[in-house]
Amino acid sequence: MFKPLPLFIGLRYTAAKRRNHFISFTSLISLIGLVLGVMVLIIVLSVMNGFDRELKQRILGMVPHAKITKVYGTISDWESLIQQMEDSPRVISAAPFNNTQGMLTSNGRVQPVAIYGVAPDYEQKVSIVNDHMRAGKLADLKPGQFDIVLGDIVARRLGAQVGDKVTLVLPDASVNPAGVFPRMKRFNVVGIFEVGAELDSSLAIIHFQDAAKLLRIKEGVQGIRLKMVDLFTAREDVGKLANTLHDRYYYSDWTRTHGSLFQAIQMEKTMIGLLLTLIVAVAAFNIVSTLVMVVTDKQSDIAILRTFGASTKTIMGIFIVQGSVIGVSGTLLGVILGVLVGANVPEIVDWIERTFEIQFLSGDVYFIDYLPSQLQWSDVGIITVAALSLSFLATLYPAYRASRTQPAEALRYE
Incomplete structure (x- = not known):
């Protein structure tokens, strides 16, 4: 079956065992960081949406x-x-x-x-x-x-x-x-x-x-x-x-009596979303360090490909594919886990409270006594696109650096 050369080699590099185990470790850390960042962002925004919904239904249902x-x-x-x-x-x-x-x-x-x-x-x-x-x-x-x-x-x-x-x-x-x-x-x-x-x-x-x-x-x-x-x-x-x-x-x-409460919720949702997006960005740009080390490790392979006639675009494509595999895998795993947890936050928190005999929210202190959640697919879509975009951007510099490899210099001491 026909496969484009950058895709074929990029996927093979991704699946191949590393001579340098530290590169494999940093790749795993990048993947886990992206998974956690995307998952936490979905869960937190779902909880904020839940608070917003409860405010509308309960407080504005009474006042x-x-x-x-x-x-x-x-x-x-x-x-x-x-x-x-x-x-x-x-x-x-x-x-x-x-x-x-x-x-x-x-x-x-x-x-x-x-x-x-x-x-x-x-x-x-x-x-x-x-x-x-x-x-x-x-x-x-x-x-x-x-x-x-x-x-x-x-x-x-x-x-x-x-x-x-x-x-x-x-x-x-x-x-x-x-x-x-x-x-x-x-x-x-x-x-x-x-x-x-x-x-x-x-x-x-x-x-x-x-x-x-x-x-x-x-x-x-x-x-x-x-x-x-x-x-x-x-x-x-x-x-x-x-x-x-x-x-x-x-x-x-109602805005004169409870409008400030809703504005506070919306502002908190925006700021928390921004801060957690930065966490996703940090996890995505860990891919940069991982790919830079991979490029250094594969200098001789890149040089051989160049001598066989591979263009700079082909070399860039190989490492963009390799970095994108990490980004896509981490984002999808994060989305799946985030959706599963975000849709079941009340049940999970209730189980934790019953098991460990603790209470996260007290009705005597807060306006509700449980942790609500409302998963919005629009938020999931935005988070997914943002994480994939950041992951793709993180692959460009290492891929460009790989494409600038000179065969003579790379093979001088081989």
């Missing part, structure tokens, strides 16, 4: 994509406003809310929380909280009964379970003849949610009518929460919607 509040007073005709918002093609659904802050006390413990008043029927359309109820359900919130749903971490810190009572202390005071006293209200715990994010430690949910009583709102609600079609155009979309309303409304979106 409003956008919200509209009146500049002065409350929204009395909130039902008609919700219908108007949902008629927009940029809005999926809408729900009313009242919110405030306070401290919950139970069993001698105190926990600061954000109190979010919702309409259960509407809230299920804009929030994922009902899908992450550990006990009870959102529909258990009944107006006038002062029921409350707690985040899992809030409940644990207060030592509260479903059926217990907790006391809410509001950040204002009531004055009576006996003096000034903080405003307090007893609530019945009817549910506990766990979304695996920081909101588990800072959020409590009550019925919006109960929240209105606490806030002394006579009618209406404080604002309307919107679930948008496109998260990344939420600011522009909600601005256009607010401008179509007759009264003066203030609008905001």
Whole structure:
């Protein structure tokens, strides 16, 4: 079968045993370095993609994509406003809310929380909280009964379970003849949610009518929460919607409360990707030293080929093939291992945690308590092309140096 001469000799040199075992050792080190570099780059970017996905699904599934509040007073005709918002093609659904802050006390413990008043029927359309109820359900919130749903971490810190009572202390005071006293209200715990994010430690949910009583709102609600079609155009979309309303409304979106978190994740992904690409570059350019030693070791063979009429292009092709074999083999092995590990990071980390009884991420410290992963084939493709390109570039100088070998000089002392 016909084979081009550079390919035939290059593959034969690659498979042949070395007279100098150190060259074989450096070739192996170059290969392993490239495998590890590509594998680690795929795994780390998969984990960063996983964090980005969890942020979108969990945190942005709980906090409003956008919200509209009146500049002065409350929204009395909130039902008609919700219908108007949902008629927009940029809005999926809408729900009313009242919110405030306070401290919950139970069993001698105190926990600061954000109190979010919702309409259960509407809230299920804009929030994922009902899908992450550990006990009870959102529909258990009944107006006038002062029921409350707690985040899992809030409940644990207060030592509260479903059926217990907790006391809410509001950040204002009531004055009576006996003096000034903080405003307090007893609530019945009817549910506990766990979304695996920081909101588990800072959020409590009550019925919006109960929240209105606490806030002394006579009618209406404080604002309307919107679930948008496109998260990344939420600011522009909600601005256009607010401008179509007759009264003066203030609008905001998720980028004001959690935008910096997403920007930090994207910046970290970019910087880590750049740093790990440099590691791949270092591994790829180890091929340079390996091929330089091979060229030195094969001086007499190169000289003989030149005397038989091999051109400089043929000699360059031989060593480009030999270096490319290392680059292609290392890259493919790295991609295979990286894809296998990157796609199964949560299971691997879970096994390590159970086997060695350690925990990498604590839900009390981080916004999630496990290591997520999302393998994106676009990242794999970019990494593969980058690694192959760097490996090919690393072969050019040694191949050029081999092509400049002078037969007379190389064979003088043979």
